[in-house]
Amino acid sequence: MRRFEILSRFISRCRLTVSASRISVLEYQLLCKVFLSNYASFSARIAQFCYRFHLRVSDNRKHVVEQRFLVTETDARMRLDAYLAPRLPLLSGTKLRVLLMQSGVLRNGLRVTGGDRLRPGDVVDICWDPSRLPPLFPEPYSLSILWEDALLVAVDKPAGMLVHPTMGVKRGTLANALLALWNPWLREELLVDESATPVIWPHFLHRLDRETSGVVLVARNRESASRLGKQWAARGVRKQYLAIMEGRLPAGWSMVDAPIGRVADTAPHWQATPGGMSAQSYLYPLACEAGLTLALLEPVTGRTNQLRIHTASLGRPIVGDVAYGATAAGRLCLHAWRLMFNHPQCDSMVTVEAPPPSAFQQQWPAAFPSPLSVPDRSARG
Numbered sequence: 001m002r003r004f005e006i007l008s009r010f011i012s013r014c015r016l017t018v019s020a021s022r023i024s025v026l027e028y029q030l031l032c033k034v035f036l037s038n039y040a041s042f043s044a045r046i047a048q049f050c051y052r053f054h055l056r057v058s059d060n061r062k063h064v065v066e067q068r069f070l071v072t073e074t075d076a077r078m079r080l081d082a083y084l085a086p087r088l089p090l091l092s093g094t095k096l097r098v099l100l101m102q103s104g105v106l107r108n109g110l111r112v113t114g115g116d117r118l119r120p121g122d123v124v125d126i127c128w129d130p131s132r133l134p135p136l137f138p139e140p141y142s143l144s145i146l147w148e149d150a151l152l153v154a155v156d157k158p159a160g161m162l163v164h165p166t167m168g169v170k171r172g173t174l175a176n177a178l179l180a181l182w183n184p185w186l187r188e189e190l191l192v193d194e195s196a197t198p199v200i201w202p203h204f205l206h207r208l209d210r211e212t213s214g215v216v217l218v219a220r221n222r223e224s225a226s227r228l229g230k231q232w233a234a235r236g237v238r239k240q241y242l243a244i245m246e247g248r249l250p251a252g253w254s255m256v257d258a259p260i261g262r263v264a265d266t267a268p269h270w271q272a273t274p275g276g277m278s279a280q281s282y283l284y285p286l287a288c289e290a291g292l293t294l295a296l297l298e299p300v301t302g303r304t305n306q307l308r309i310h311t312a313s314l315g316r317p318i319v320g321d322v323a324y325g326a327t328a329a330g331r332l333c334l335h336a337w338r339l340m341f342n343h344p345q346c347d348s349m350v351t352v353e354a355p356p357p358s359a360f361q362q363q364w365p366a367a368f369p370s371p372l373s374v375p376d377r378s379a380r381g
Helices: 003-014 025-035 043-052 059-063 080-084 093-101 174-182 222-233 306-313
Strands: 016-018 055-057 065-070 105-107 123-128 144-148 152-157 213-219 238-246 254-257 260-262 270-272 280-289 292-299 334-342 349-353
Touching: 080 093, 080 105, 080 123, 144 349, 152 174, 174 213, 213 222, 213 349, 222 334, 238 306, 254 306, 270 306, 280 306, 292 306
Parallel strands: 213 334
Antiparallel strands: 016 055, 065 123, 105 123, 144 152, 152 213, 238 292, 238 334, 254 280, 260 270, 280 292, 334 349
């Protein structure tokens, strides 16, 4: 490994600021020796090192979580990631893997991987900065549960809510709400749980745009998510959306086959482009009046913004989708209405429907009969 890589990794881990411009070979060797040592056990030595090489500890150090665990006979032979998961209850499996890659976890003073097996007497040290690797905070929210069992849950996501946190948004997401719903004992301040109480994490099988409402299917464990993920990849899951579109669609089922790709220099960045990835969607008009169409949309593939892009490519964007050329409205008139899948345990067909919300129906009240009558796509002409 080159010098600057070891130096940058050490400085990042210890939250140090360099004021010296150069280091000698001897200084470099000492730097490597300290970096490869157990940071928690060498605080005095590192203090001398910082003084010698003009390194200053940042004030952010006070926010770093440092914890030491002693592995007992009960936990022997466990994978390290399985051992840590309940002890860091607000850190997802993905974030835990990042922490391991960043050398934020040491076993007996040495770097480890999540698959390493523990032995009795092992010392596991944690050094985690939540400001750099944010946890998922539980946030109670009154969710509308459409269907659930021991393995899966279907939620009616409201428009305006993100499915999971992003770089800029860490709170108010469906993931925050489900973590609180399934683990009512969790608290924001519980960054480390020495009692190792198991945590039920949401495993999302698909996503909806922030402004799209409707059915979101979530697994309660990794095995169920894996089985349904394979079904999704084989296109065995059917999703049907309701949309109010500008303009009129021809009668009967029609199909849009337009590749979708990212265009870096033009907004919106995701567009129909010849060099994009293959994307197909089916459309069926349910009602047409006054230059508007209430349509059933069924994506075959699952590209980013696929339905919004495909309808806009026809010159009939979804009402409220200003980014793709539609007029402004009270909301984006796109709703994930129905989801059909084979249950991963009993292999029976499950159909979940989310009624269109009132804010959606108010855009065109006369277009929503009850119940909605939708012909089978296999009968398209």
